[in-house]
Amino acid sequence: MKSLQQPIEEYLNHLASQRGLSPVTITNYRRHLIEFTNQLIGKQVNEWIELDSNHVRLMVKELNHSGIKARSIATKLSSLRSFLEFLVQNEVLTFNPAKGVAAPKLDKPLPKNISVDEVFQLLDIDDQDPLSVRDQAMMELMYSSGLRLSELVGINLKDVKLREKEIMVLGKGSKQRLLPITQKAVLTLHAWLKLRPEFCEAGETALFTSKLKKRISVRSVQARMEKWGLQQNLASHLNPHKLRHSFATHMLESSGNLRAVQTLLGHADLATTQVYTHLDFQHLAEVYDKAHPRSKRKK
Secondary structure, eight states: OHHHHHHHHHHHHHHHHTSOOOHHHHHHHHHHHHHHHHHHHHTTOOSGGGOOHHHHHHHHHHHHHTTOOHHHHHHHHHHHHHHHHHHHHTTSOSSOTTTTOOOOOOOOOOOOOOOHHHHHHHHOOOOOOHHHHHHHHHHHHHHHHTOOHHHHHHOBGGGEETTTTEEEEEOGGGOEEEEEOOHHHHHHHHHHHHHGGGGSOTTOOBSSBOTTSSBOOHHHHHHHHHHHHHHTTOSSOOOHHHHHHHHHHHHHHHHOOHHHHHHHHTOSSHHHHHHHHHHHHHHHHHHHHHHOTTTOOOO
16 A cells, blocks of 8 residues: 555645645645545455556446546546656656556436426516616527527627518527528517617617627626526526527427427537437427326336
Protein backbone atom coordinates (compact mmCIF):
# COMPACT_ATOMS: atom_id res chain seq x y z
CA MET A 1 0.00 0.00 0.00
CA LYS A 2 2.81 2.40 0.93
CA SER A 3 4.66 1.83 -2.35
CA LEU A 4 1.47 2.75 -4.22
CA GLN A 5 0.49 5.68 -2.02
CA GLN A 6 3.82 7.50 -1.69
CA PRO A 7 4.00 8.53 -5.38
CA ILE A 8 0.44 9.81 -5.05
CA GLU A 9 1.44 12.12 -2.19
CA GLU A 10 4.40 13.38 -4.23
CA TYR A 11 2.04 14.09 -7.12
CA LEU A 12 -0.43 15.93 -4.88
CA ASN A 13 2.39 18.04 -3.44
CA HIS A 14 3.39 18.85 -7.02
CA LEU A 15 -0.18 19.96 -7.81
CA ALA A 16 -0.23 22.23 -4.76
CA SER A 17 3.24 23.77 -5.01
CA GLN A 18 3.90 23.85 -8.77
CA ARG A 19 0.45 24.16 -10.28
CA GLY A 20 -1.27 26.02 -7.45
CA LEU A 21 -4.43 23.92 -7.44
CA SER A 22 -6.97 24.52 -4.70
CA PRO A 23 -7.23 22.25 -1.63
CA VAL A 24 -10.66 21.09 -2.81
CA THR A 25 -9.29 20.01 -6.20
CA ILE A 26 -6.37 18.22 -4.58
CA THR A 27 -8.75 16.43 -2.20
CA ASN A 28 -10.75 15.22 -5.21
CA TYR A 29 -7.57 13.98 -6.92
CA ARG A 30 -6.57 12.12 -3.74
CA ARG A 31 -9.97 10.46 -3.43
CA HIS A 32 -9.96 9.27 -7.06
CA LEU A 33 -6.41 7.93 -6.90
CA ILE A 34 -6.95 6.15 -3.58
CA GLU A 35 -9.99 4.41 -5.11
CA PHE A 36 -7.81 3.11 -7.92
CA THR A 37 -5.15 2.11 -5.40
CA ASN A 38 -7.66 0.00 -3.49
CA GLN A 39 -8.69 -1.69 -6.72
CA LEU A 40 -5.07 -2.47 -7.57
CA ILE A 41 -4.41 -4.06 -4.19
CA GLY A 42 -7.24 -6.47 -4.88
CA LYS A 43 -5.49 -7.40 -8.11
CA GLN A 44 -2.17 -8.06 -6.41
CA VAL A 45 -0.55 -5.02 -8.01
CA ASN A 46 1.90 -3.59 -5.48
CA GLU A 47 3.95 -1.16 -7.57
CA TRP A 48 2.87 1.38 -10.18
CA ILE A 49 5.44 -0.06 -12.55
CA GLU A 50 3.43 -3.31 -12.55
CA LEU A 51 0.38 -1.49 -13.92
CA ASP A 52 -0.55 -2.10 -17.56
CA SER A 53 -3.38 -1.04 -19.86
CA ASN A 54 -5.37 -4.20 -19.16
CA HIS A 55 -5.44 -3.37 -15.45
CA VAL A 56 -6.72 0.13 -16.22
CA ARG A 57 -9.43 -1.17 -18.58
CA LEU A 58 -10.53 -3.71 -15.97
CA MET A 59 -10.74 -1.04 -13.26
CA VAL A 60 -12.83 1.22 -15.50
CA LYS A 61 -15.10 -1.73 -16.33
CA GLU A 62 -15.57 -2.47 -12.62
CA LEU A 63 -16.48 1.16 -11.93
CA ASN A 64 -18.98 1.07 -14.78
CA HIS A 65 -20.61 -2.11 -13.45
CA SER A 66 -20.80 -0.63 -9.96
CA GLY A 67 -23.37 1.90 -11.17
CA ILE A 68 -21.16 4.98 -11.16
CA LYS A 69 -22.21 7.46 -13.85
CA ALA A 70 -20.14 7.64 -17.02
CA ARG A 71 -19.24 11.28 -16.42
CA SER A 72 -17.86 10.46 -12.95
CA ILE A 73 -15.82 7.57 -14.35
CA ALA A 74 -14.41 9.89 -17.01
CA THR A 75 -13.33 12.33 -14.26
CA LYS A 76 -11.69 9.55 -12.23
CA LEU A 77 -9.90 8.19 -15.30
CA SER A 78 -8.66 11.68 -16.15
CA SER A 79 -7.17 11.94 -12.65
CA LEU A 80 -5.40 8.60 -13.06
CA ARG A 81 -4.13 9.51 -16.52
CA SER A 82 -2.65 12.79 -15.25
CA PHE A 83 -1.01 11.07 -12.29
CA LEU A 84 0.55 8.37 -14.47
CA GLU A 85 1.82 11.04 -16.86
CA PHE A 86 3.55 12.62 -13.85
CA LEU A 87 5.24 9.28 -13.14
CA VAL A 88 6.38 9.06 -16.76
CA GLN A 89 7.87 12.55 -16.58
CA ASN A 90 9.71 11.56 -13.41
CA GLU A 91 10.94 8.33 -15.04
CA VAL A 92 9.08 6.07 -12.65
CA LEU A 93 7.19 4.65 -15.64
CA THR A 94 8.32 4.32 -19.24
CA PHE A 95 4.80 4.84 -20.63
CA ASN A 96 1.34 5.89 -19.49
CA PRO A 97 -0.87 2.74 -19.38
CA ALA A 98 -4.04 4.85 -19.10
CA LYS A 99 -3.34 6.91 -22.19
CA GLY A 100 -5.20 4.71 -24.65
CA VAL A 101 -8.02 3.68 -22.34
CA ALA A 102 -11.39 5.29 -23.06
CA ALA A 103 -14.02 6.06 -20.47
CA PRO A 104 -17.56 4.72 -20.99
CA LYS A 105 -19.50 6.67 -23.59
CA LEU A 106 -21.34 9.59 -22.04
CA ASP A 107 -25.10 9.46 -22.40
CA LYS A 108 -26.29 12.38 -24.46
CA PRO A 109 -28.96 14.14 -22.39
CA LEU A 110 -32.33 14.34 -24.06
CA PRO A 111 -33.66 17.83 -24.79
CA LYS A 112 -36.06 19.03 -22.13
CA ASN A 113 -39.48 20.26 -23.12
CA ILE A 114 -42.75 21.29 -21.55
CA SER A 115 -46.11 19.72 -22.31
CA VAL A 116 -48.72 21.17 -24.66
CA ASP A 117 -50.88 22.07 -21.66
CA GLU A 118 -47.96 23.92 -20.08
CA VAL A 119 -47.36 25.83 -23.31
CA PHE A 120 -50.98 27.02 -23.25
CA GLN A 121 -50.59 27.89 -19.57
CA LEU A 122 -47.42 29.86 -20.29
CA LEU A 123 -48.86 31.81 -23.20
CA ASP A 124 -52.19 32.62 -21.53
CA ILE A 125 -51.17 36.22 -20.79
CA ASP A 126 -53.78 38.95 -20.36
CA ASP A 127 -51.40 41.66 -19.15
CA GLN A 128 -51.42 44.63 -21.58
CA ASP A 129 -48.21 46.15 -20.24
CA PRO A 130 -46.06 46.89 -23.35
CA LEU A 131 -43.21 44.62 -22.25
CA SER A 132 -45.66 41.83 -21.52
CA VAL A 133 -47.12 42.23 -25.02
CA ARG A 134 -43.60 42.06 -26.46
CA ASP A 135 -42.69 39.01 -24.39
CA GLN A 136 -45.86 37.19 -25.39
CA ALA A 137 -45.07 37.86 -29.05
CA MET A 138 -41.50 36.57 -28.61
CA MET A 139 -42.62 33.36 -26.92
CA GLU A 140 -45.47 32.78 -29.36
CA LEU A 141 -43.09 33.23 -32.29
CA MET A 142 -40.40 30.98 -30.81
CA TYR A 143 -42.90 28.19 -30.14
CA SER A 144 -44.69 28.83 -33.44
CA SER A 145 -41.60 28.20 -35.56
CA GLY A 146 -39.07 26.43 -33.34
CA LEU A 147 -36.59 29.28 -33.42
CA ARG A 148 -33.16 29.29 -31.88
CA LEU A 149 -32.59 32.12 -29.41
CA SER A 150 -30.03 33.75 -31.73
CA GLU A 151 -32.53 33.55 -34.60
CA LEU A 152 -35.25 35.21 -32.55
CA VAL A 153 -33.00 38.08 -31.48
CA GLY A 154 -31.67 38.53 -35.01
CA ILE A 155 -35.04 38.98 -36.73
CA ASN A 156 -35.52 42.30 -38.53
CA LEU A 157 -38.77 43.96 -39.53
CA LYS A 158 -38.17 43.16 -43.21
CA ASP A 159 -37.99 39.45 -42.35
CA VAL A 160 -41.61 39.30 -41.22
CA LYS A 161 -44.53 38.87 -43.63
CA LEU A 162 -47.61 38.75 -41.43
CA ARG A 163 -50.12 38.63 -44.27
CA GLU A 164 -48.42 35.53 -45.69
CA LYS A 165 -47.79 34.13 -42.19
CA GLU A 166 -44.10 33.71 -42.98
CA ILE A 167 -40.82 34.70 -41.43
CA MET A 168 -37.26 34.55 -42.71
CA VAL A 169 -34.57 33.67 -40.17
CA LEU A 170 -30.80 33.46 -40.34
CA GLY A 171 -29.62 30.19 -38.81
CA LYS A 172 -26.29 28.50 -38.19
CA GLY A 173 -23.72 28.86 -40.93
CA SER A 174 -25.51 32.03 -42.11
CA LYS A 175 -28.14 29.83 -43.75
CA GLN A 176 -31.53 31.46 -44.28
CA ARG A 177 -34.76 29.55 -44.06
CA LEU A 178 -38.36 30.59 -44.61
CA LEU A 179 -40.73 29.41 -41.91
CA PRO A 180 -44.50 29.42 -41.39
CA ILE A 181 -45.92 31.11 -38.31
CA THR A 182 -49.19 30.48 -36.52
CA GLN A 183 -52.21 32.75 -36.54
CA LYS A 184 -51.77 33.29 -32.80
CA ALA A 185 -48.20 34.45 -33.38
CA VAL A 186 -49.43 36.81 -36.10
CA LEU A 187 -51.96 38.36 -33.71
CA THR A 188 -49.42 38.88 -30.92
CA LEU A 189 -46.93 40.37 -33.39
CA HIS A 190 -49.55 42.84 -34.62
CA ALA A 191 -50.13 43.88 -30.99
CA TRP A 192 -46.40 44.33 -30.40
CA LEU A 193 -45.81 46.29 -33.61
CA LYS A 194 -48.36 48.88 -32.47
CA LEU A 195 -46.33 49.46 -29.31
CA ARG A 196 -42.85 49.03 -30.79
CA PRO A 197 -42.32 52.73 -31.73
CA GLU A 198 -42.17 53.53 -28.02
CA PHE A 199 -39.17 51.20 -27.69
CA CYS A 200 -36.93 52.11 -30.62
CA GLU A 201 -35.17 54.99 -32.27
CA ALA A 202 -35.92 55.98 -35.87
CA GLY A 203 -34.23 53.63 -38.29
CA GLU A 204 -33.98 50.67 -35.87
CA THR A 205 -34.33 47.46 -37.90
CA ALA A 206 -34.79 44.91 -35.11
CA LEU A 207 -38.20 43.32 -34.65
CA PHE A 208 -37.81 42.99 -30.90
CA THR A 209 -36.34 45.89 -28.95
CA SER A 210 -35.82 46.74 -25.28
CA LYS A 211 -36.35 49.69 -22.98
CA LEU A 212 -32.90 50.87 -24.11
CA LYS A 213 -34.51 51.42 -27.54
CA LYS A 214 -32.20 48.97 -29.32
CA ARG A 215 -32.26 45.30 -30.34
CA ILE A 216 -33.07 43.12 -27.36
CA SER A 217 -30.15 41.06 -26.06
CA VAL A 218 -29.92 37.30 -25.66
CA ARG A 219 -29.55 37.70 -21.91
CA SER A 220 -32.67 39.87 -21.68
CA VAL A 221 -34.75 37.27 -23.50
CA GLN A 222 -33.48 34.55 -21.18
CA ALA A 223 -34.29 36.62 -18.11
CA ARG A 224 -37.77 37.56 -19.32
CA MET A 225 -38.67 33.96 -20.17
CA GLU A 226 -37.42 32.76 -16.82
CA LYS A 227 -39.66 35.41 -15.20
CA TRP A 228 -42.69 34.27 -17.17
CA GLY A 229 -42.09 30.63 -16.32
CA LEU A 230 -42.27 31.52 -12.63
CA GLN A 231 -45.18 33.93 -13.02
CA GLN A 232 -47.26 31.41 -14.98
CA ASN A 233 -46.52 28.69 -12.41
CA LEU A 234 -44.77 26.21 -14.69
CA ALA A 235 -43.54 23.07 -12.98
CA SER A 236 -39.97 23.51 -14.25
CA HIS A 237 -37.52 26.27 -15.11
CA LEU A 238 -38.26 27.93 -18.47
CA ASN A 239 -35.61 28.96 -20.97
CA PRO A 240 -35.75 29.76 -24.71
CA HIS A 241 -34.24 26.42 -25.74
CA LYS A 242 -37.02 24.61 -23.89
CA LEU A 243 -39.61 26.31 -26.12
CA ARG A 244 -37.69 25.24 -29.25
CA HIS A 245 -37.44 21.68 -27.95
CA SER A 246 -41.16 21.71 -27.11
CA PHE A 247 -41.97 22.81 -30.66
CA ALA A 248 -39.88 19.97 -32.10
CA THR A 249 -41.31 17.33 -29.78
CA HIS A 250 -44.93 18.35 -30.27
CA MET A 251 -44.55 18.59 -34.06
CA LEU A 252 -43.00 15.14 -34.24
CA GLU A 253 -45.65 13.64 -31.96
CA SER A 254 -48.42 15.07 -34.14
CA SER A 255 -46.96 14.53 -37.61
CA GLY A 256 -44.39 11.74 -37.32
CA ASN A 257 -42.55 13.50 -40.15
CA LEU A 258 -38.90 13.60 -39.11
CA ARG A 259 -37.70 15.21 -42.35
CA ALA A 260 -40.17 18.06 -42.06
CA VAL A 261 -39.16 18.72 -38.46
CA GLN A 262 -35.50 18.66 -39.54
CA THR A 263 -36.19 21.35 -42.15
CA LEU A 264 -38.19 23.50 -39.75
CA LEU A 265 -35.47 23.34 -37.10
CA GLY A 266 -32.71 24.09 -39.60
CA HIS A 267 -30.69 20.97 -38.78
CA ALA A 268 -28.07 20.17 -41.39
CA ASP A 269 -27.88 16.54 -40.24
CA LEU A 270 -30.93 14.33 -39.73
CA ALA A 271 -29.13 12.63 -36.83
CA THR A 272 -29.42 15.88 -34.86
CA THR A 273 -33.19 15.80 -35.24
CA GLN A 274 -33.45 12.09 -34.43
CA VAL A 275 -32.86 12.79 -30.74
CA TYR A 276 -36.49 13.90 -30.64
CA THR A 277 -37.61 10.43 -31.68
CA HIS A 278 -36.54 9.28 -28.19
CA LEU A 279 -38.87 11.82 -26.63
CA ASP A 280 -41.60 10.84 -29.06
CA PHE A 281 -41.11 7.17 -28.16
CA GLN A 282 -41.49 7.98 -24.47
CA HIS A 283 -44.82 9.61 -25.27
CA LEU A 284 -45.91 6.65 -27.43
CA ALA A 285 -44.85 4.18 -24.75
CA GLU A 286 -47.05 5.94 -22.20
CA VAL A 287 -50.01 5.81 -24.59
CA TYR A 288 -49.25 2.14 -25.30
CA ASP A 289 -49.14 1.21 -21.62
CA LYS A 290 -52.49 2.88 -21.02
CA ALA A 291 -54.22 1.52 -24.13
CA HIS A 292 -52.90 -1.99 -24.83
CA PRO A 293 -54.97 -4.65 -23.03
CA ARG A 294 -51.94 -6.86 -22.40
CA SER A 295 -49.76 -4.06 -21.10
CA LYS A 296 -51.83 -3.40 -18.00
CA ARG A 297 -50.25 -4.69 -14.85
CA LYS A 298 -51.60 -5.11 -11.33
CA LYS A 299 -50.08 -2.69 -8.87
